[in-house]
Amino acid sequence: MIDSPNIFVTILSFLTMIGILVIIHELGHYYAGRFFGVKAEKFSIGFGPQIFGRVDKRGTLWRVALLPLGGYVQFAGDANAASQNDDAWKEMPEEERAHSFPAKPLWQRAIIVFAGPATNFILAIAIMAGFFMTYGQVVMPARIDQVQAQSPADKMGIKKGDLVTSFNGVEMENFPELAREISIYGGQNVEIDIVRDGQKMTLMGQIGHTIMTDKFGNEQKIGQLGIGASGAEIREVPIYEAPWLAVKETGAIIRLTVTGLGQILSGQRSVKELGGPVKIAKISGEQFTLGLAAFISLIAMISINLGFINLLPIPMLDGGHLLLYGIEAVTRKPPNPAIQEWAFRVGFIFLIGFMLVVTYNDILSLV
Numbered sequence: 001m002i003d004s005p006n007i008f009v010t011i012l013s014f015l016t017m018i019g020i021l022v023i024i025h026e027l028g029h030y031y032a033g034r035f036f037g038v039k040a041e042k043f044s045i046g047f048g049p050q051i052f053g054r055v056d057k058r059g060t061l062w063r064v065a066l067l068p069l070g071g072y073v074q075f076a077g078d079a080n081a082a083s084q085n086d087d088a089w090k091e092m093p094e095e096e097r098a099h100s101f102p103a104k105p106l107w108q109r110a111i112i113v114f115a116g117p118a119t120n121f122i123l124a125i126a127i128m129a130g131f132f133m134t135y136g137q138v139v140m141p142a143r144i145d146q147v148q149a150q151s152p153a154d155k156m157g158i159k160k161g162d163l164v165t166s167f168n169g170v171e172m173e174n175f176p177e178l179a180r181e182i183s184i185y186g187g188q189n190v191e192i193d194i195v196r197d198g199q200k201m202t203l204m205g206q207i208g209h210t211i212m213t214d215k216f217g218n219e220q221k222i223g224q225l226g227i228g229a230s231g232a233e234i235r236e237v238p239i240y241e242a243p244w245l246a247v248k249e250t251g252a253i254i255r256l257t258v259t260g261l262g263q264i265l266s267g268q269r270s271v272k273e274l275g276g277p278v279k280i281a282k283i284s285g286e287q288f289t290l291g292l293a294a295f296i297s298l299i300a301m302i303s304i305n306l307g308f309i310n311l312l313p314i315p316m317l318d319g320g321h322l323l324l325y326g327i328e329a330v331t332r333k334p335p336n337p338a339i340q341e342w343a344f345r346v347g348f349i350f351l352i353g354f355m356l357v358v359t360y361n362d363i364l365s366l367v
Contacts, residue, residue, distance in 0.1 A: 005286060009288060025307075032112040037098070041074050042063065113322055116318055128245075139235045142173070145230050148226035152226055168190050184256055209221055
């Protein structure tokens, strides 16, 4: 087992990772707004009191604030960092009003909001495409050549030589994909499609689980079926194929994230499995000590999760704004300002509550 990194390395790696992801996310908003002619009044890395900042030739204040857990772009016409409309935009001179965020057509505002999460996905895709081109792709057919006696697989009727074609309705192209799917279904009933001697079959049963301990002593509950495969090869990935493989990998990670959240909401997994900034900081320090590739890989994973979380339809997040824009598109008018204010307050309370829960989980995991 490897000792966990010291607190200095942990803080430095965490701030580096969060800084990169926040800057990338906010630059998506900034450049989309700039493309549509919206003036950005503030570009903030972090929240709270300003540590330092400068104003550029376009009149945008670029600032670094005291609390590094996030950031924002405040456009002309925004009342605050949450991008609530400031009614004073209607009183602006015509030329200034034309460059304010609320004055733009609905579809442009939606693109500006969506651009933040989109850049997080693009960053992750670029990183994974680079990894595919550098290290290649592991190719291992999802053909079973080992079945442990009395294992969940044995009880389901899986036999040596079976080719797994889908798992819970998700098509399987190779064994590593199958192993990843199995890992999140510990203790749950699943449906597996196989081909045996040229005949298609569907098997059903319950996945087992085990507690895995990593190099740093972190424990994690992992689904286990009791099967194995062989014949792994490393295939070189050409530059034209790497982006598509990275897009597929990103989609798979998002789908598994949605599945995991659904399991927590339905009570199939414990809410204690949710991690927050303390846990992410700990993991970032650990991955940093394992090398640059491991750290960059973590950045890609967190970037995907940051993009996904920001698209959740929760007021104060990008997804909450998109939800309100969807309502506006259907009703042909913006939601009542009082309703918007109520929604933002509820969203704020929800996010604060969520942060308290995950931080409590983080503290318990360290005890």
